[in-house]
Amino acid sequence: MTTRIPAPLTSMALVLLFAAMPVTALASGEIGDHVEDLKAHLGEYDSEVKDFNAKVDGLVDSYAEKGGESVNTAKLIEWWEDVKFHAAVEVNYVPVYASIWQGIYGVKEAIDEGKAAAEVRKQQRALEQAMWKGMGAVMLAAKNQADGGTSEGDDSGKVSGSDAVDRILTNLDEVTIEYAENESEEATEIIHNTYLNLFEGIEGALIEQDAELVEDLEKDFNVGLPKLIENGASVSEVTDYVKAMKKKLKRAQKLLEKGEQDKKDVF
Amino acid sequence: MERRELLRGLAALGLLGSWPMGALGAGDAGDAVSVDELPELEGELTLYLGRGEGGLYEDVIEAIRKRNPKLTLNIRRGPTVALANTLVAEAEASAQQADLFWAVDSGSLGLVSEAGLAKPVREEARSHLREGFRYEDWAPVSGRVRTLPYNPDRLEPKQIPESIMALPDTDLSVGWAPAYGSFQSFVTAMRLLEGDAATRDWLRGMKARTRQYAGELGVVMGVSRGEVDIGLANHYYTLRLKAGQPDAPLELAFTKDDAGSLLNASGVMALRDTDLAHNFIRYLLTQEVQSYLASEAYEIPMVEGVALPEGLPEAASANPPSIELTRLADVRPTLTLMRDAGVL
Known part of the structure; x- marks a missing residue:
């Protein structure tokens, strides 16, 4: 089975559903039935991770011995897109999936x-660590899936300011993924939707506590990050920018949590 | 100026348009009731809740739950318009689940009302609403008014036109957020009041002098930073920014009797005619809930005797237009028109 989610859904809506949904679709391309029975495929994923790491190791060896002309770094992306593990980690743990892409581009850009x-x-070590972290996430997801874990859905309850920040952080990881996959338009759409649907919901409370921080993040969402993408910045530049945004958002999260505590009672 | 004087000032200056004079001041109905005067809620209710106000509605719901341990409250959350459509679809399929609908915008309530699903608001709740806000089949919970935030370092109040339709003919630079729902409600109001052709001309005329922002807090911040002279935004963004930056160069102006000073409201309606559903509505209209939404969300309370949020200008001079708020539901022609004009 292969499915590709329509562009509007590859953004925030998909990311929001990732955590606990029994996934049948993949944000960036093909999907296999294997993700519906992760446990049965853990051995296969494990082999793929080892094989992928070995191929990367061979490529880096060649580079170290014979120089840049001896290697084709585009192969890194090809190998990654070929493995089933790709889908398994993407649908289960977006932050690690982002780290893997960042690791791949870390190696690729260093060689290039x-x-x-x-x-x-x-860079290779960082990539290997991300791959194994992804494997850990898939193993955990396989266990939850086998135990019958399901999503509570979007109607499950209140989304606090702190929860909204968590979602924004996840979406920013998704931005880096889409950008690394040359999906600039989708990356920009995620930024825009995240701003409108999540950041706008918290900035009202936040601005009373640290207006400069809100102003800074406003610029990041509306100017800084979209411009980087529009201007075709390198993946590592975008990743670094997102890292800086995440740091500010963590600060915002603490302020929101404090604000929650200070809020007056209704009755 | 005392708070009550401010209320009177706002009312005397005609803040209400179809929302009559005096409605924000002291009224002839009794003051808001305290939650202590209401019966305990017992039984099961299903509420469809349109998302909004950064979780403050949730705080209200949690407080009602805590106070009424014998109440089983089921909540379905979602974008307001989507929930309105769901309610209509469920009714058509004879599968109605909701007892109540609490929506962040009155347009969505209009959709449900037009489908004949709303039950009349009972007098015990209606009589406490501000005069002019006493609708037949829904109760406004809190309001927000369209404003023109401006930067006093860049212009004098007299440079701001009293008519929103005159704005394209000024030399002012303007910040706006066309993708924003409240902005689209404002354009819908303009369409209804001035007609499609005039609205299209206005949008086209504005394009040359506007700077676009993704949201209306961004507009207000842009004004305070001096990026633009003036903005188009709901009132509470300015109040929030001023709460965080009291010295920010930012003031509020209002147009008169047109879409530029539209007063819109969130509201609640009963979909089943039960004491429990109607008493839940009464909880939302208590002194405590209304004060909470005014102080925490800077929303305009809809019940007599509850103070306006801090920070509204002392010399407020708004005069909202006469318009049936539930007519704002039909936003599709507005979006088409905005696309035609090249602003979306």
Whole structure:
């Protein structure tokens, strides 16, 4: 079975549903029935991770021995897109999925820019760590799936300001994923939807506590990050920008949590 | 100026249009009731709740739940318009589940009302609403007014036109957020009051002098930063910014008797004619809930005797237009018109 989610759904709505949904669709491309029975495929995923890491290792070895012309870094993306594990981790844990893409581009850009082998190895280690972290997430999801865990859905209760920040953080990971996959339009759409549907909901309370922080994040959402994407910045530039935004959002989250405590009672 | 004087001032200056003079001041009905005067809620209720106000409605619901341990409250949440459509679809399929609908905008209530699903608001609740807000089949819970936030470092109040339709003919730079729901309600009001052709011309005329923002807090912040002279936004964004930055160069102006000073409201309606559903509505109209929404969300209370949110201008001079709020439900022609004009 192959499914591709229509563009509008690849953004926030999909990310919001990732955590507990028994997923039947994939944000960035094809999906297999295997994700509906993760437990039965854990062995296969494990082999794929080992095989992928070995291929990356071989590529980095070649680069270290023979230089940049001896390797085709586009293969890194091809190998990653070929494995079933790709879908398994994407639908279960977006933050790690983002780290894997960042790791792939870390290695790719280090080689493409002719960096020292030691620097490429550093990126390779980060990529391997992300892959194994992804494997851990898939194993946990397989257990939950086998135990019959399901989503409570969007009607389950109050979304606090702090929860909204968590969702924004996840969406920003999704932005980096889409951008790494050359889906600039979708990445920009996620930014816009996240601003309108999530950030706008918290900024009212936040602005009373730290107006400068809100102003800063407003610029990030409406100017900084979309412009980087529009101007075709490198994946690592976008990733770094998102990292800086996430740091500010964590600060915002603490302020919102404090604000919740200080809020007066209704009755 | 004392708070009550401010209320009188707002009313005397005609803040209400179809919402009669005096409605924000002291009225002839009794003051808001305290929650202590209401009966305990017992039984099961299903509420459809349109999302809004950054979770403050949820705080109200939690408080009602805590106070009424024998109440089983089932809640379905979602975008307001989607819930309105669901209610109509469920009724058509004879599968109605909701007892109550609490919507962030009155337009969505209009959709449900037009489908004949709303039960009349009982007098015990209606009589406490501000005069002019006493609708037949829904009770406004809290209101917000369209405003022109401006930067006093960049212009004098006299440079601001009293008519929203005159804004394109000024030399002012304007911040707006066309993708924003409240803005679209405002354009819908303009369409209803001035007609499609005049609204299209207005949008086209504005395009040359506007700077677009993603949301209306962004508009207000843009005004305070001096990026634009003036903005189009709901009142509470300015109040919130001023609460965080009391010295921000930002003031509020209102147009007169047109869509630029539209007063819109969130509201609640009973879909089943039960004591429990109607008493739930009475809880939302208590002194305590109304004060909470005014102080925490800067919304305009809809019940007699409850103070306006802090920070509304002392010399407020708004004069909202006469318009049936539930007519704002039909936003599709507005979106088509905005696309035609190239602003969406």
